[in-house]
Amino acid sequence: MPSLLSSGGALGASPLVRRSSSSTPPAAPEVVLTQQRYPVTRLPFSVVSAEDLAAFERILPGGVVTDPEVLEASNVDWLRTVRGCSKVLLRPRTSQEVARILRYCHERNLAVNPQGGNTGMVGGSVPVFDEIILSTTLMNQVISFNSVSGTLVCQAGCVLEELSRYVEERGFVMPLDLGAKGSCHIGGNVATNAGGLRFLRYGSLHGTVLGLEVVLADGTVLDCLTSLRKDNTGYDLKQLFIGSEGTLGVITAVSIQCPPKPRAVNVAFLGCPGFAEVLQTFSSGKELLGEILSAYEFMDAECMWLVTHHLRLASPVQESPFYVLVETSGSRAGHDSEKLSDFLERALSSGLVTDGTVATDQTRLKALWALRERISEALSRDGYVYKYDLSLPTERLYDLVSDLRARLGSQAKHVVGYGHLGDGNLHLNVTSEVFSPSLLADLEPYVYEWTARQRGSVSAEHGLGFKKRGVLSYSKPPEALRLMQQLKALLDPKGILNPYKTLPAQA
């Protein structure tokens, strides 16, 4: 079972910072160094020397950054919870440059932290100690787009939102969408196997990614960058790297299948009297909306209280114990509204839904989505936040929230549940005025054990990174962990790629 390190998951979820002693509030309080906050020991990698910097400068003229101010942004994660002390950031433009860098680092036993948009949730994208930061920022070129098949091939550093714009101008959409789309890189999305808002409709990246180019730890370029929908020649190697968080290789280019852009999008925001009705409404939606159902999200009454109270958003429906957001995406507006009307009529007349509103124009549509998307922001204004991202059997999904509410009693300010119900993905969050060790002790390992008993996942879509690597064994048996460690040893025998991430520290 996981060590005490597992508590890092929750500890790291809120900006736990050193308060400045100055009386004027500092613009951005310093984040405590990861090596000071967590019980982690630096592995015996080499330290970057002046000769190393000179060698990098020869490989990447002008692409070697050592300015501490520039480095600061790459050493700290965007949640401001973990902080490394890397002294060098490399910005290659080509796979060949990445290959030369890794070949050099491999020979010199230098640890490397691959970094995309640095939007990860579990501290996977920043160094833990002084790992060299290998950024994909300048690898931002579209390589090709096939406007018949919708296949996009691009470098790993392309920003998701820019790719979305690019393919939408050509009549397609990216098969994934995330809150972080304005910053996240497609290479990082693939490396973390990002889920997000379009998962229900277009499925996992394991299905939509057609090919990858990956540079292995020793600098070997593995070219599996095909654009074929079907290819059964040997083992499907690209799958190994999807979700491996940069620990098995550095993704340098991605080939991905883009679905046609839906011509009509509708969003319904509904109030439900109970969680059983949330589930029944989902079943009814699958039946009546069929192939146009593209999202089914839920949130509880406490979530609505948080967004209306802290963010001054207005609830568009009457107060209810639960709310669901149903999105349809289809090719024909008339047909889609007919399906949606029938669904809503049945849901209302059968009492599954007590109130609701529908949006079709962009502004209203975004306003309804904001109620769901901004819960996280509202939570951070409520106090210290203990965050969990779990996969559970849909029918048991909310039981954990009710269970915890009873278990924690007045210790917690709020215990809330929301998430991608259509994918069985619960975002469970607990708040308290300030960080409380006793509350944490009541949460962990309770939440992980509860999840394990349901054969759930203790990380549905965020990955393990640095902060959750200690809890892997709640969701995977020892045989699986052993095979993962063997794969890591095979692909990265010196362990230089994103060390201290994904797999638990070896005993």
Add this chain to the structure above:
Amino acid sequence: MPSLLSSGGALGASPLVRRSSSSTPPAAPEVVLTQQRYPVTRLPFSVVSAEDLAAFERILPGGVVTDPEVLEASNVDWLRTVRGCSKVLLRPRTSQEVARILRYCHERNLAVNPQGGNTGMVGGSVPVFDEIILSTTLMNQVISFNSVSGTLVCQAGCVLEELSRYVEERGFVMPLDLGAKGSCHIGGNVATNAGGLRFLRYGSLHGTVLGLEVVLADGTVLDCLTSLRKDNTGYDLKQLFIGSEGTLGVITAVSIQCPPKPRAVNVAFLGCPGFAEVLQTFSSGKELLGEILSAYEFMDAECMWLVTHHLRLASPVQESPFYVLVETSGSRAGHDSEKLSDFLERALSSGLVTDGTVATDQTRLKALWALRERISEALSRDGYVYKYDLSLPTERLYDLVSDLRARLGSQAKHVVGYGHLGDGNLHLNVTSEVFSPSLLADLEPYVYEWTARQRGSVSAEHGLGFKKRGVLSYSKPPEALRLMQQLKALLDPKGILNPYKTLPAQA
């Protein structure tokens, strides 16, 4: 580049049998032993002894078959092109029995040929020499079905058609469908990463398979049999085994996501004046049919000649250079027919399509599908068949057929192209009166080199098995082949699992 063994792909495609010397035609002419027809050498595995049989009998009381007549069916593939000489067939009922068998075989250095329904196209499912046949036939139990989420968990030996019936009674469909559904096992489908008829709509098994239970070469049971749609805890190990043709582990149970059963299905069979129009009709179909487009198949005029001439099927439309079969599957019949009418109207009025017919009832629907599905059967009545299953960029897909027709001239009886156009998957077939070495020399390596120049796949959906393992390097670079060999060595260090399959013989 592949060795001469690569020619096995075509050599093995037609029943090349020893003629009986008897004057009365034999019921089932004997298939030549693989070890006699191919340049393959037995690896130094142990030979099954009486003690081994006794040990198996202890593990599987009553489940050890040594009767040569029963063994015959499991030693020969269904295309009757390859034949092993195994002396023992094991029929476990549980994963634990599989684990005990493999642990024993691993210790004794006995080679094992995992076998499902034995419907593979490339000789992957039968022994090459005397490998022990490990059949999943008796592992045919449904473990669970969740009627809210549509998640099916079952043993590997469940027959696909039986699973289809099971989930259809509950309002869902299997995400894959194949001609061989009456015999093939779900475990074998996953092991070969079967494509088939629903790929365009529901995508790859890499996306729809949620979990696997796999027994490794040394008897370790790897339990990754979750039913979660999202799980980012560590590397996604199950992906390794999807499409690995039983060479990395024996799949013993499968968890798979079943989509809701469509309430309306339509099939349109259309004539097109050229391949450019086939492609444009596909684009138009994607636009106007959108989310209900579930299949887009094509066949050329020579295919139609073959099915009408050899099978006496009637063409439902006027003679055309090309034909396409368009299928829609949706949740609302009225909406679907409106979409289909608009699509057909535009296709006809713009001249993309010159004639067409539509079916909605089961009988007519099956009759239209038969024109496409029975091409393979018609080909086998035309003479000796050289078969290729290729993935190519859609826009170049038919160029190879035209190219070959010009190249081969009167040497070939027919050069035909058909297949899953929507997936970029061409079935290229050439016939001649009798097997011709000079024709084969004009076909290979020409077809493979042509495919490689387009960065296509020399095996789109059939896998490599025994017969195509020599051509892997036309579609994968040396770095990929090396990593595949390393993975094989890691997971099966003694090489006992399905030897002589998937990866080329090592030099």
